Amino acid sequence: MAKHHVNTTINGDPVEFLCDTEQTLLDCLRDELGLTGSKEGCSSGDCGACSVTVDGRLVCSCLVLGIEADGCEIGTIEGVANGDELHPLQKHFLKEAALQCGICTPGFIVAAKSMLALNPDPSESEMRYWLAGNLCRCTGYDKIIKAVTNAAAEMRGE
Amino acid sequence: MTQIQFTAPTSVKAAVRCLAEGGKNPKVLAGGTDLLVQLRAGRVKPSTIVDIKKIPELKQIKAEKGGFRIGAAVAGAELSAHPGVKKAWPGLVEGFDLIGSTQIQGRASLGGNLCNGSPAADSVPALIAAGATCKIAGPKGTREANVETIVIGPGKTSLKKGEFIVSFFLPKRPRRSGDAYLRLIPRTEMDIAVVGAGVSLSIDSKGVCTDARVSLGAVAPTPLLVKAGAKALIGTKVDDAALAALAAAASAACKPIDDKRGTIVYRTKVAGVLARRAALIALDRAKGK
Numbered sequence: 240m241a242k243h244h245v246n247t248t249i250n251g252d253p254v255e256f257l258c259d260t261e262q263t264l265l266d267c268l269r270d271e272l273g274l275t276g277s278k279e280g281c282s283s284g285d286c287g288a289c290s291v292t293v294d295g296r297l298v299c300s301c302l303v304l305g306i307e308a309d310g311c312e313i314g315t316i317e318g319v320a321n322g323d324e325l326h327p328l329q330k331h332f333l334k335e336a337a338l339q340c341g342i343c344t345p346g347f348i349v350a351a352k353s354m355l356a357l358n359p360d361p362s363e364s365e366m367r368y369w370l371a372g373n374l375c376r377c378t379g380y381d382k383i384i385k386a387v388t389n390a391a392a393e394m395r396g397e
Numbered sequence: 398m399t400q401i402q403f404t405a406p407t408s409v410k411a412a413v414r415c416l417a418e419g420g421k422n423p424k425v426l427a428g429g430t431d432l433l434v435q436l437r438a439g440r441v442k443p444s445t446i447v448d449i450k451k452i453p454e455l456k457q458i459k460a461e462k463g464g465f466r467i468g469a470a471v472a473g474a475e476l477s478a479h480p481g482v483k484k485a486w487p488g489l490v491e492g493f494d495l496i497g498s499t500q501i502q503g504r505a506s507l508g509g510n511l512c513n514g515s516p517a518a519d520s521v522p523a524l525i526a527a528g529a530t531c532k533i534a535g536p537k538g539t540r541e542a543n544v545e546t547i548v549i550g551p552g553k554t555s556l557k558k559g560e561f562i563v564s565f566f567l568p569k570r571p572r573r574s575g576d577a578y579l580r581l582i583p584r585t586e587m588d589i590a591v592v593g594a595g596v597s598l599s600i601d602s603k604g605v606c607t608d609a610r611v612s613l614g615a616v617a618p619t620p621l622l623v624k625a626g627a628k629a630l631i632g633t634k635v636d637d638a639a640l641a642a643l644a645a646a647a648s649a650a651c652k653p654i655d656d657k658r659g660t661i662v663y664r665t666k667v668a669g670v671l672a673r674r675a676a677l678i679a680l681d682r683a684k685g686k
């Protein structure tokens with residue numbers, strides 16, 4: 240069987256790629272499109288390093304088939320900054336040093352961004368529950384929560 | 398390696414045809430949160446993957462006969478956002494909402510949770526307690542079955558070749574009804590149930606229980622409908638004696654395994670404790686508290 244021809248939108252731009260049925264969206268982003276910001280930590284939905292949005296909904300791209308992206312709008316970490324200007328989440332992750340090795344960071348930022356789109360002023364407990372599917376082996380999470388809290392405040396104009 | 402075919406039909410009829418023509422081992426794809434993990438691990442080798450999410454009926458939540466019809470591929474996050482279902486069946490919505498993280502909730506479906514056939518599936522005891530039925534489509538047309546008849550062993554269902562679940566039906570709620578689902582896990586999030594318990598009950602104006610259903614997960618090869626548990630509640634005011642009888646019936650129904658998550662003795666005991674606590678929450682809800 241020939242490869243599937245997928246037409247999708249990634250971070251607002253129309254994109255086409257070819258894939259096999261068993262290739263995940265994460266495989267397609269990284270290997271077919273060179274969008275290596277989304278990371279592969281586990282490939283089983285446990286770590287959240289591969290977090291992207293599909294039609295606005297936060298998902299693990301390792302648990303979505305590439306072909307399922309056909310006709311959908313995908314949002315990845317590559318679309319978070321506005322050109323050269325970092326997103327408030329990115330700025331505050333740097334400022335708070337909310338990362339060490341950094342492999343979890345794209346997933347946290349994509350997940351936090353989707354949370355703030357629905358809930359601009361989450362409590363700490365809401366943040367921790369929303370981000371429970373994002374694992375970090377380095378930071379111990381407190382700095383991440385601080386960075387998200389400060390970014391949320393900045394985004395609310397406080 | 399032979400390639401896996403992929404189709405995304407847009408009607409139930411077309412999906413039945415895709416499954417019939419899909420080779421030796423066609424597999425339905427809903428949210429993929431079980432299927433893709435198994436695919437990656439080489440545990441399933443489908444000939445064809447049939448994505449059912451493009452079928453409108455599979456993604457709808459509709460009022461029907463005073464109850465609700467929920468598409469089998471509706472994701473957890475979509476069900477949680479439906480105020481009507483949440484009001485009538487908070488226990489079911491909470492049970493479904495326990496599945497995985499935010500990311501998993503964006504995809505995981507009731508149909509997938511049931512048909513994956515895990516004894517510990519979190520939405521299934523809540524569905525069984527709710528008295529939910531499911532609409533099944535297949536080569537011979539459609540049929541309706543009780544949810545408790547679907548899983549027949551770990552990873553095994555009673556669905557016949559070429560059949561799949563289209564939707565679930567939650568019946569009309571009498572006034573003064575409530576449900577609840579509780580699970581025990583060693584962590585606070587992201588874990589597999591050691592025991593799960595779902596209770597749904599109705600009371601009359603005097604507080605006497607007129608109807609009840611009790612279901613347990615993770616304590617036997619399949620989720621269980623515990624009829625003796627319901628009997629212990631019906632006709633009582635859900636007082637201490639009734640709750641003790643319920644707990645005893647729940648523990649007696651267990652046929653658990655020993656594993657690293659819990660021993661047989663522990664699971665059996667906890668099943669009684671959780672059934673009792675779930676009944677108390679369901680009772681409060683039935684009283685409008």
Ligand SMILES: Cc1cc2nc3c(=O)[nH]c(=O)nc-3n(C[C@H](O)[C@H](O)[C@H](O)COP(=O)(O)OP(=O)(O)OC[C@H]3O[C@@H](n4cnc5c(N)ncnc54)[C@H](O)[C@@H]3O)c2cc1C
Nearest residue numbers: 284427428429430431432497506508509510512518519562
């Ligand atoms: C990180 C992580 C955490 C998880 N946590 C939990 C948890 O806490 N509790 C829990 O219960 N589960 C958990 N799961 C398992 C899984 O998310 C659920 O079982 C989920 O409900 C499966 O739904 P799905 O739509 O993704 O199914 P899929 O993966 O699409 O399908 C699962 C199986 O069911 C079949 N199937 C799907 N839909 C239908 C249908 N309509 N008719 C017939 N067959 C069908 C598929 O062919 C496949 O065999 C977790 C999974 C992950 C990856």
Ligand code: FES
Nearest residue numbers: 280281282287301
């Ligand atoms: S790589 Fe997708 S969740 Fe870990």
Ligand code: FES
Nearest residue numbers: 339341375376377
């Ligand atoms: S910074 Fe290393 S895993 Fe989070």
